[in-house]
Amino acid sequence: MGNPQQVAHVRRNVWTLPPGDLTLAHYAAAVAEMKKREPDDPTSWTYQAALHGTSTTPALPLWNGCKHGSWYFLAWHRMYLWYFERIVRATVVQLGGPADWALPFWDYDADREQARIPPAFRDEEGGSNPLFADRANLVNEGEPLPVEITSPAYAMGRTLFVGETEFGGGITPNGSTFWNRKGALEDTPHNVVHSYIGRWMGRTTTAALDPVFWLHHANIDRLWSVWASRAGHDNPDDPRWISQEYSFFDADGSQQSLAASDILDISGRLGYTYEEPVPISPPVPLPPSERTPPVPESTSGPSTPGPTPPGRREMAGSSEQPLRLVGRAASVAVPIDRRTTLPLGEALGVDEPETDRHVFLSVEDIEGETNPDTVYGIYVNLPEGASREQAEGHRVGNLSFFGIERAQDPRGDEHPHGLRVSVEITPLVRRLQAENAWDEARLRVTFLPLGPAAAEGREGVADEDPPVEIGRVSLSYS
Amino acid sequence: MALEGAGRTRTAPASRSRRPRVTLGYELAAVAAWIAVIALTVTGAVHGLHPAAPATAPAGEVAHHHVSPAHPPHGVPGPGTAGFGSLAMWTLMCVAMMLPAALPALAHVGENSLRRRRRRAMAGFAAVYLTVWTGYGALLLAAAPLWSRPPGHAVAAGALALAAAWQLTVHKRRALRDCHRSFPLPLSGPSAAAGPVRFGLRHGGACLRSCWALMAVMAVAGGGAAMLAWMALLTGIVLAERFAAGPGRVTRLAAGLLAAAAPAVALIPAAV
Incomplete structure (x- = not known):
């Protein structure tokens, strides 16, 4: 990497650009220009x-x-975005645009209006709109993304990076494209927004062909920046992470490299910043309950200088069939092994003496031929006939x-993996215990499709999604 | 689920508990197997598995024993026999050579089992995995008379050439990829006990498809220091393929090495 950047480019919220602002017009022109370039040109759209x-x-x-x-997910994509932005900016300038052009970000969690894809991306305009792409779930008709998938609350509430x-x-x-140790931000909103928008965005081999990909990732990058700026939140200092380098092409077509240590100071080293962050939702996604015992934000005790990572997880139960x-x-039912949980004291979620006990739910060995462009909410012990608010x-x-x-x-050389999702459910377990709604013998995990299709009910729909099989749903603690 | 990922999660920073790795016992078993094989070889108790058993050293090494094929040493079955001793030695070699390659899978079983059933589940997986390899050994030993007539070095050269060729096939690549696949392990219900067994069969099968030709070299290799040298070389190949970030390059490199070794062994009988 060369000298620190002299100019601070401001990435702004795409939905609150002032009237007459040409940021998206310049972006569209640059995208059209990049699409004309030869496919083997590293600065072309397809490359x-x-x-x-x-x-x-x-x-x-x-x-x-x-x-x-x-x-490595966040670091690689920050670098990727930075070089892409430099290529687009150079193209904007080449086309007579401003030298301070910067990628806008799409803050789909700001409100319901902003949860819709910006209009400039929706209409095909007879094939003349370079920002248009085919998308699923009525996104191009202006349907907002479901609030369940846009909220980064769970991710922003995590105190550890690793x-x-x-x-x-x-x-x-380092090496493989896909492992299955994704972090909370990569899961929601990153992965779920990709999957919900679907089509090109729903597949890694085509995702970046959709011009909205870059605004989505600018938002993910912004959320990382916001998270890291909060007290007590630290990026990794592990040499394996901090020294990991990746190569990309710069605006002049030359190959350049950055290490993770180069990209942590975005304004000082990379020369960009974000518009004043829009307030993020509260960190705990569960509705308030008067009987909810206080949930410690971290596992640290009074004498502990920082958050302590959970220890090895121990299995407490799993589903019996795929x-x-x-x-x-x-x-699916997840029987809980009482001989495992009883020795813990009262049970998994008690206050004392297990205040630092963490409970996790994992959905494992997920396999399927193709992404069905459907996103499911994962619900634990969902009551029959629960309203959407109750279900939340x-x-x-x-x-x-x-x-x-x-x-x-x-x-x-990459190795095949089933996908895997793992979330901490300690707050819910404690709340259900406080409400005497926690079954010590088993829990029930329900997967509900999110979005308009879910709201309308899909029982009458003849077509099924391409199947996806879940190998196991497990409950564990640490 | 990624078997590698499951193993590496344990290296997350500052684990609250300092418990030993779940696979520690199996790592020690592999080390013990190596010590046993070396001890048995050095003391002359065994001289390899090939029925002709030309107990000579590979190129550049000095054999501890030179035994006429017509007069097998004590502890080694005569030509054409597939005795219990040879099968036991084969199994010991499999523990030394192939068990380390299964450590990520063993970790997967251990970390995805109930704590009170962890030992049983891991033992079940390991037993089935090693049974797959022992069955293959029994098959090789039963077929030993087929290659007891040609000179040992010619058979070994053929086995090396076969191993080199297998390394380059698409079947090898697929098998190696299958070695990295995980398996859902139910913790309760009728499938709970069968899970580690089924995973052991699947993982052992994939491992066998990947490494059968490499291990066939061990079946026809001579004894003594030569056997130890081949064990070390082949174990290195197996583990590098299994754990390298770019196994394709390792596989091709190993193919080249084995292909080069084949004519060398044919021309220099002392190398096997």
């Missing part, structure tokens, strides 16, 4: 998208480089399938 992933063979230099399901259920993801080797999802609600009190996370094709059938 830039292929850096993330492509099904085209043979692969050209740096193609298929994206990192997912890994603690760890499968923590903010940034679990430790994985579960097949085809776009409709589905439930039982939702512990989301299940989406972004990358399922590549994870299951990777290229080259």
Whole structure:
């Protein structure tokens, strides 16, 4: 990396750009120009998208480089976005636009209006709109993304970066595109927004061809920046993470490299910043309950200088049979092994002496041929006939399938993986215990499709989604 | 689920508990197997598995024993026999050579089992996995008369050439990929006890498809220091393929190494 950047480029909220602002017009013109470039030009639209992933063979230099399901996810995508922005900016300037052009971000969680895809991206305009792409779930008709998938509340409430259920993801080797130790931010909103928008956005090999990809990732990058700026939140200092370098193409077509240590100071080292952050929702996604025992934000005690990572997880129960999802609600029972949980004291979620006990729900060995473009909410002990508001009190996370094709059938030297989602459910367990609604013998996990299709009910729908099979749903504690 | 990921999660920073790795016992078992094989070889108790058993050293090494094929040493079955001793030695070699490759899968079983059933589940997986390899060994030993007539070095050269060729097939690549697949392990219900057994069969099967040709070299290799040298080399290949970030390159490199070794062994009988 060269000298620190002199100019601060401000990435602004796409929905609150002032009237007459030309940020998106310049973006559209640059995208159109990049789409005209030769496919083997590293600054062309298709080449830039292929850096993330492509099904085209043979692969050209740096193609298929994206990192997912890994603690490298955020760093790789920040670098990717930064170089892409430089290429677009140079193109904007080449076309007579301003030298301070910066990518806008799409803050779909700001409110219901902003949860809709910006109008400039929706209309095909007879094929003349370079920002248009085919999208699922009526997104291009202005349907807002469901609030369940846009909220980064769970992720922003995690105090640690490293760890499968923590903010940034679990430790994985560098190399493969898809591991399955994704962090909370990568899961929601990143993966679920990809999957819900669907079509190109729903597949790693085509996602970056959709112009809204870059605004989505600018928002993910912004959320990382906001998280890291909060007291007590630290990015990894592990040498394996901090020194990891990745290569990209710069605006002049030259190959350049950055290490994670180069990208942590975005204004000082990378020369950009974000518009004043829009307030983020409260960190605990569960509705308030007067009887809810206080949930410690971290596991640290009074004498502990910082948050302590949970220890090794111990299994307490799992589903007994695989579960097949085809776009409709589905439930599975998870028997709890009482001989495992009883020695813990009262049970999994008691206050004393197990205040630092964490309970996790994992959905494991998820396999399928293709991403069905359906996102499910994961609900624990959902009462029969619960309203959406009641159901929200039982939702512990989301299940989406972004990358399922590549994870299951990777290229080259990569190893096949089933996908995996893991969330901490300690607050819900404690609340249900306080309400005498916690069954010590078993829990029931329900998967409900999110979005308009779910609201209308899909029982009468003849077509099923391409099937996705869940190998196991497990309950564990640490 | 990624088997590698499951193993590496334990390296997350500052684990609250300092419990040993779940696979520690199996790691020690593999080390013990190596010590046992070395001890048995050095003391002359065994001299390899090939019925002709030309107990000579590989190129550049000095054999501890030179035994006429017509007069097998004590502890080694005569030509054409597939005795219990040879099968036991084969099993010991499998524990030394192949058990380390299964450590991520063993960790997967251990970490995804109830604590009170962890030992049983891991033992069940390991037993089935090793049974797959022992069954293969029994098959090789039963078929030993087929290659007891040609000179040992010619058979070994053929086995090396076969192993080199297998390394380059798409079947090898698929098998190696299957070695990285995990398996859902129910904790209760009728499938709970069968889970580790089924996973052991599947993982052992994938491992066998990946490494059968490599291990066939061990079946026809000579004894003594030569056997130890081949064990070390082949174990290195198996583990590098299994754990390297870029196994394709390792596989091709190993193919080249084995292909080069084949004519060397054919021309220099002392190398096997």
